[in-house]
Amino acid sequence: MLSNWLSQIWLISAMNLRNIPQRWGSASVAIFGVACVVGVFVAVLSMASGFSRTMANAGSPNTVILMRAGSTSEMSSGLSYEQAQTLATLNGITREGDKILSSPELFVVVDIPKLATQSSANVSLRGVEPTAFLVRDTIELVEGRQFERGKNELIVGRSAQKQFANLAVGSEVKFGQTIWTVVGAFTANGGLAESELWCDAKILQAAYRRGNSYQTIRAKISSPSALQDLKDAMAAEPSLNLDAQLETDYLAEQAGPMNKFIKGIGYPLAILMALGAVFGAINTMYTSVASRSREIATLRAIGFGAFPVACSTLVESLALAVIGGSLGAGVVYGIFNGYTVSTLNFASFSQVVFDFAVTPALMQQGIVMAVVIGFIGGVFPAVRAARLPVAEALREV
Secondary structure, eight states, X not given: OHHHHHHHHHHHHHHHHHTGGGGHHHHHHHHHHHHHHHHHHXXXXXXXXXXXXXXXXXXXXXXXXXXXXXXXXXXXXXXXXXXXXXXXXXXXXXXETTEEOEEEEEEEXXXXXXXXXXXXXXXXXXXXXXXXXXHSTTOEEEEEOOOOTTSOEEEEEHHHHHHBTTOSTTOEEEETTEEEEEEEEEEOTTSGGGGOEEEEHHHHHXXXXXXXXXXXXXXXXXXXXXXXXXXXXXXXXTTOOEEEEEHHHHHHHHHHHHHHHHHHHHHHHHHHHHHHHHHHHHHHHHHHHHHTHHHHHHHHHTTOOHHHHXXXXXXHHHHHHHHHHHHHHHHHHHHHTTOEEEEEETTTTEEEEEEOOOOHHHHHHHHHHHHHHHHHHHHHHHHHHHTOOHHHHHTTO
């Protein structure tokens, strides 16, 4: 019985699929509807995927970030020069020769126009010490030269350079009362640092009247398990009132609000559109059943069962949905994958430049959604096909 049913399902489904071009008008409506749903779903979630990838690429599992106790971001933290010096002497921080891999950094937000719209955007300006380039070992200068200490010079992330105005090498840009010269551009493995501008920490302290203070310290440790050793050493030093956290964990927390915001928009929007696509699929398959009523009745009359007929209708609906889903995912991949945009990071109130990331996992989710739409859209017409009165349909022949 089972083998007979499978054989019948195969034969009827193959016949239905070959005849789709004859019903192309109604079939294209279902395909287009599913393609739109999957396209919007994948496009929106690729923003979250790209943002998360940019944040993840910025972190190293062997790097810790230290901030004032109770601080949730760099903006709310503050450290003294003495704390930075004391921290550098603690056990647990990696050394490279005579250099301690500890990078005290100052973080401010400046206004720069966007290239596309000329609207003002908040961009991160980071003051660093020479050790920053040892701690952040993904930084690579790709144009111009390094800034000189003691001068109002900037190096800019390649992503920031593509999104914001006046950041070409050789350009001058004014923040507050200070004029800065852009002398170089760098990459950072596609990470968050590429959205930033970097300069000498001492010059930035003077320009923004920050005295001799910093906001965070990034330091290298031998392995993630060494974090506890560093925390124990900090607890034994009364002058240090700092929290230590793996950089990867910190950046994952920073990415959380934006990811939730994007997904909070993407999933409800996709569900609403999917409802419309389901009704479109149902209408398409009802039309298909109606146009093939005599064909279905003839098959039933010569011995084909109701179940194979119903399954063949469901297979046709699933096929149209998969075609639409693949089309939608493919178009979004071709248009959006790698497309660069910038958005506000809610944690730092500064712009993060990132690329849309249309990943294989997202495309698979889109296809799964298409299959669900096709299944729901084909169930009721399949039942209708199975229950079609044979004698009544044959009278129409």
